[in-house]
Amino acid sequence: MVTRARKPRDNSPRFGIGEWYGYDITKLSPEQRQHFGAENLKQKKDREPQPCPFKAGGVAGALCSKEGGVCSLRLYAYGEHPVTGRAMGIPVEGRSGDLRATCPYRFHESLDVFNWVGETILGDPDPLKISEVGFLEAGATTDSEGGDDVGRIDMVLVSTQTPPGAPMEWAALEIQAVYFSGNAMRGEFKAFEDTSVDWLIYPAGKRRPDYRSSGPKRLMPQLQIKVPTLRRWGKKMAVVVDRAFFDSIGDMDNVSDISNADIAWFVVRFEEVDGALRTRIVRDEVRYTTLERSVEGLTGGKPVPLTVFESRINTKRPASPSEAIDLLTHEDENEGGPPPDAPVGGET
Numbered sequence: 001m002v003t004r005a006r007k008p009r010d011n012s013p014r015f016g017i018g019e020w021y022g023y024d025i026t027k028l029s030p031e032q033r034q035h036f037g038a039e040n041l042k043q044k045k046d047r048e049p050q051p052c053p054f055k056a057g058g059v060a061g062a063l064c065s066k067e068g069g070v071c072s073l074r075l076y077a078y079g080e081h082p083v084t085g086r087a088m089g090i091p092v093e094g095r096s097g098d099l100r101a102t103c104p105y106r107f108h109e110s111l112d113v114f115n116w117v118g119e120t121i122l123g124d125p126d127p128l129k130i131s132e133v134g135f136l137e138a139g140a141t142t143d144s145e146g147g148d149d150v151g152r153i154d155m156v157l158v159s160t161q162t163p164p165g166a167p168m169e170w171a172a173l174e175i176q177a178v179y180f181s182g183n184a185m186r187g188e189f190k191a192f193e194d195t196s197v198d199w200l201i202y203p204a205g206k207r208r209p210d211y212r213s214s215g216p217k218r219l220m221p222q223l224q225i226k227v228p229t230l231r232r233w234g235k236k237m238a239v240v241v242d243r244a245f246f247d248s249i250g251d252m253d254n255v256s257d258i259s260n261a262d263i264a265w266f267v268v269r270f271e272e273v274d275g276a277l278r279t280r281i282v283r284d285e286v287r288y289t290t291l292e293r294s295v296e297g298l299t300g301g302k303p304v305p306l307t308v309f310e311s312r313i314n315t316k317r318p319a320s321p322s323e324a325i326d327l328l329t330h331e332d333e334n335e336g337g338p339p340p341d342a343p344v345g346g347e348t
Contacts (some may be wrong), residue, residue: 010206011087020071022053036189036192050064050075056108066298073099078090105116120160128157176245214245220295243267263288263294
């Protein structure tokens with residue numbers, strides 16, 4: 001008689017590994033998942049280096065540099081194994097089941113996104129690609145003469161079709177993956193290491209894509225710092241995100257032509273390929289907008305009416321001075337930056 005495992009108290013859908021070292025985890029064999037899980041439970045110095053199929057468009061010899069090797073997240077529903085009764089992960093269908101890129105190198109697949117941006121903004125489908133170009137320099141201080149590189153643009157695309165002697169034609173590009181909040185991935189690695197598990201697990205931990213940390217806290221300041229100067233120079237900023245990230249942004253007023261825009265949003269999706277172990281990046285949509293409208297969208301909220309705000313004050317009003325001290329707590333201890341479980345996000 002098979003003893004069924006205890007059902008988790010909360011079996012609502014959870015985010016787990018979507019792509020692992022470039023592979024669609026749903027297409028990997030149990031042995032491959034066990035291998036990756038076991039490797040990640042070793043000391044970092046003892047792990048076997050894993051190739052990255054996306055860096056520089058898949059250049060031979062490129063290695064994964066992301067801790068844990070998780071390229072993206074996906075949402076899983078709870079299910080029970082028909083024989084053991086143990087928890088199984090059922091990939092969620094539809095828009096909510098889309099992959100959410102957590103590593104910026106995921107967008108480098110075949111260099112297609114960069115060529116798309118070059119074609120759209122520069123009229124060049126194969127521009128020169130120059131990464132990590134210094135944009136901000138530190139000023140002089142008591143302890144330094146200044147001039148140090150303190151801010152870079154992820155990628156600069158330069159047209160190769162400019163006639164000799166003509167001004168350089170180029171566009172700036174920022175890539176933004178998503179951080180995640182919640183439990184670290186170690187629980188997933190331990191679950192997949194189990195040699196008795198030959199199915200997709202229901203995620204061991206609870207986590208979620210943290211669009212607040214990735215958008216308003218990370219991407220928005222980058223745009224506010226860089227776009228005004230680019231605008232004065234007459235240059236455009238391209239921002240590359242996936243579909244789920246873009247849908248997390250609030251409504252933005254769009255402009256119909258790139259000539260009136262400061263920012264061009266290039267939105268991609270990741271779709272499964274029959275018979276293949278990897279998903280592929282797919283061009284989805286381009287949106288043009290100004291810096292101001294982009295900031296409003298990334299802020300993602302509208303002020304409540306004064307009467308509503310004041311009623312909320314009254315609901316928190318302490319009954320006594322001693323109670324007032326107890327109310328001085330913070331709900332978000334990570335308010336100052338990305339969550340600790342999300343070391344990689346926007347910078348390439």
